[in-house]
Amino acid sequence: MTDSVLRELADDPSSRKRFFKTLGGAGAVSAFTVLLAACGDDDKENGSSRSSSSSTSSKQDNASDLKIVNYALTLEYLEADFYAKVIDSGIIKDKATVDLAKRFGETEQQHVDGLKAAAKSLGGTPVKAPKTNFDDVLGGGQKRILATAATVENLGAAAYLGEAANIKSREILASALAIHTVEARHAAALNILIGRGFGGKGGLEGAIPDGAFAKPMGMKDVLAAAKPFLA
Amino acid sequence: MDSSRPVAPELATIEVHGSTRQAFILRSTIAAGAAYGALSAGPLLARAFAEDGGGDVDILNFALTLEFLETDFYTQAAKQVSGLSGYEKRLTRELRDNESAHVDALTATIKSLGGKAVAKPKFAYGGALGSRASYLKLANTLEDTGVSAYNGAAPMIKSADVLRAAGGIVQVEARHAALIRLARGKPPAPLPFDEASDMEKVLAAVKPLIAT
Numbered sequence: 064m065t066d067s068v069l070r071e072l073a074d075d076p077s078s079r080k081r082f083f084k085t086l087g088g089a090g091a092v093s094a095f096t097v098l099l100a101a102c103g104d105d106d107k108e109n110g111s112s113r114s115s116s117s118s119t120s121s122k123q124d125n126a127s128d129l130k131i132v133n134y135a136l137t138l139e140y141l142e143a144d145f146y147a148k149v150i151d152s153g154i155i156k157d158k159a160t161v162d163l164a165k166r167f168g169e170t171e172q173q174h175v176d177g178l179k180a181a182a183k184s185l186g187g188t189p190v191k192a193p194k195t196n197f198d199d200v201l202g203g204g205q206k207r208i209l210a211t212a213a214t215v216e217n218l219g220a221a222a223y224l225g226e227a228a229n230i231k232s233r234e235i236l237a238s239a240l241a242i243h244t245v246e247a248r249h250a251a252a253l254n255i256l257i258g259r260g261f262g263g264k265g266g267l268e269g270a271i272p273d274g275a276f277a278k279p280m281g282m283k284d285v286l287a288a289a290k291p292f293l294a
Numbered sequence: 295m296d297s298s299r300p301v302a303p304e305l306a307t308i309e310v311h312g313s314t315r316q317a318f319i320l321r322s323t324i325a326a327g328a329a330y331g332a333l334s335a336g337p338l339l340a341r342a343f344a345e346d347g348g349g350d351v352d353i354l355n356f357a358l359t360l361e362f363l364e365t366d367f368y369t370q371a372a373k374q375v376s377g378l379s380g381y382e383k384r385l386t387r388e389l390r391d392n393e394s395a396h397v398d399a400l401t402a403t404i405k406s407l408g409g410k411a412v413a414k415p416k417f418a419y420g421g422a423l424g425s426r427a428s429y430l431k432l433a434n435t436l437e438d439t440g441v442s443a444y445n446g447a448a449p450m451i452k453s454a455d456v457l458r459a460a461g462g463i464v465q466v467e468a469r470h471a472a473l474i475r476l477a478r479g480k481p482p483a484p485l486p487f488d489e490a491s492d493m494e495k496v497l498a499a500v501k502p503l504i505a506t
Contacts, residue, residue: 224461
């Protein structure tokens with residue numbers, strides 16, 4: 064990235080500080096919570112299947128959605144834990160960057176909480192947090208840490224996209240979509256800030272890595288990509 | 295606001311084709327929206343969609359209208375806005391090309407479903423392209439609106455293939471929104487859960503930009 068503004072941000076701590084300060088954003092009433100509350104009131108009838116002509120939401124549909132919710136929850140645990148460990152490590156000294164990691168980490172934690180509630184709304188049990196290991200990444204210092212965060216956010220976005228069409232319940236789908244685009248926003252921001260540019264050639268690097276049409280990733284590929292971070 | 299005054303009469307002429315009853319309801323309610331203002335039409339539109347999703351072609355045509363708008367907006371911006379940095383110029387062209395690709399894809403998808411794509415409306419941006427700041431501000435609004443529009447409509451989509459396509463597009467809109475927000479020094483992801491707007495809200499944001 065040869066550009067002035069971002070170059071300035073990358074090179075000049077004070078300008079970066081001003082910039083990152085703005086990344087804090089406003090807390091907001093969670094639409095997710097409202098949605099889940101509404102969803103909880105629904106009769107099973109109202110959870111509509113996309114392709115099925117049946118108007119009833121079966122136990123099978125709920126089980127299928129629960130599996131997807133718990134999969135997403137696992138990824139969100141991983142992300143939230145990563146940001147928490149990054150902050151705890153004290154490796155990143157620059158306050159503005161720490162604030163960014165905190166902000167993104169808090170959002171991932173809200174995704175964790177939302178998905179746990181979603182799992183319960185489906186009559187299921189939320190999975191437990193996976194044991195993680197980020198020692199290698201943390202040992203690699205700030206540059207490696209931010210590069211990993213940028214890649215993992217792209218992975219998260221691709222994972223949600225990979226499952227969206229498999230979700231049976233309209234309410235769970237709406238919730239997943241609301242998270243999906245936030246992962247995409249995180250991914251775009253981190254990738255551009257660390258100088259990867261737009262990308263556009265596919266893979267998990269770049270602010271718009273697949274060009275105009277984002278590509279999904281299936282569970283198997285996502286879990287393989289996340290495996291190095293699972294203890 | 296005088297709600298009896300036509301806000302954007304040409305919206306009434308947007309053709310929503312489709313053989314379903316829902317398409318007819320949607321067509322009628324869009325016309326009502328044009329005649330009486332988005333506020334009064336909103337509940338009607340919401341109901342039209344709630345009936346049975348309004349049909350995938352109708353949702354795609356709604357999305358297509360937004361993509362037409364974004365494509366035209368960045369095309370004009372690339373030509374007109376002065377004071378952009380090198381990066382901001384590249385960003386503008388990247389976004390223009392992405393939105394244009396969305397227009398082509400949506401048009402093709404509508405045809406593949408046996409529907410007819412809406413015609414491209416004429417747009418006007420007031421003075422928004424007069425400065426870097428006002429350009430980026432409107433771009434911010436359009437991208438956030440685009441994200442919320444897709445997120446609001448996507449759960450109503452019936453075809454898994456169409457949903458996948460819409461998902462691949464909305465993710466890119468979210469990336470655009472973050473990049474435009476960063477260029478403005480704004481938080482790229484202001485909410486933990488992105489909004490899902492109903493058509494009332496989207497129409498309210500978009501209508502002032504549709505030229506008479």
